[in-house]
Amino acid sequence: MSPTRRDFLATSAAAVAGGMIGTPESALARQAQEPRGVFTPIRRNVGMFTMRGGTIGWLVNSDALLEVDSQFPAEAKVCIAGLNERSGSRPVDCLINTHHHGDHTGGNISFRGIAKHVVAQTMAAKHMHNPPGGQPPADQLYPDVTFDVVWATDAGDEKVTARHYGRAHTSGDITITFEQANVVHMGDLVFHRRHPVVDRAAGATLRGWAEVLSNVLADHPKDAIYIFGHAATGLQPIGTYTDLVRFHDYIEAVMAAVGSEVRAGRSRDEILAAREPLAGFEDYGPFGRPGAREVRTCAYEEIMTGA
């Protein structure tokens, strides 16, 4: 049976509410600091796991076990243990990394001796070995299968297709489509109702990002369910066509707002110092935090250089 998203949200809300009844405040504070792993079935043997870091996607059927992204080592172990219960402890046929960032690949090491293959886009694999502006972890399980544009595999009665649409959040992002389930893992190509991380050093581009989202939408059925790497506090990292359109429109609105400030003759410092939320996208919050400021910086540089 495939519960609907509304069911999950209702269940999660009930569980949270139930857990809070009669709980002392200190215990509540501790619970808030110690994320628990949560498995959420989505549709036709595909689901997601949330704990700390980028959302993990999974497929468990009678012939295959596949995971998308790995969070961090301890979190990956919790995920592996939970999926073992569902799969009867079969090996992981493959672990797919959506891109190189540490909150999506830090747990790869926990898959050593467990995953038969680790799959990533060519640039993502390169960035895992040499993260722009950072250091690779002391020990890591790196991809042994890389591809440039499309990679596909049969997984029991499911077909899984990974696609690279071009530069966006980094230069190595991919989507992973579970074709039968009609579920798509977006990695960090969607930050759900919050300002995104824009990794310029690793090749990010806002113009490219908007185009990538348009192409993803064109390539998938309108009733596809999308898993997101991250969501605003209190929201589940999952959504629909409408949510992708909303994030696409947010990116275009950032470009348009910064573009009109440039045309109005405002200086670079004035433009980058702006904190007020984007008109029409107030739910994303102000631009005060460094990560959010970087979004405006990226827009400004793209407009000024035409790149």
Ligand SMILES: [Zn+2]
């Ligand atoms: Zn990322």
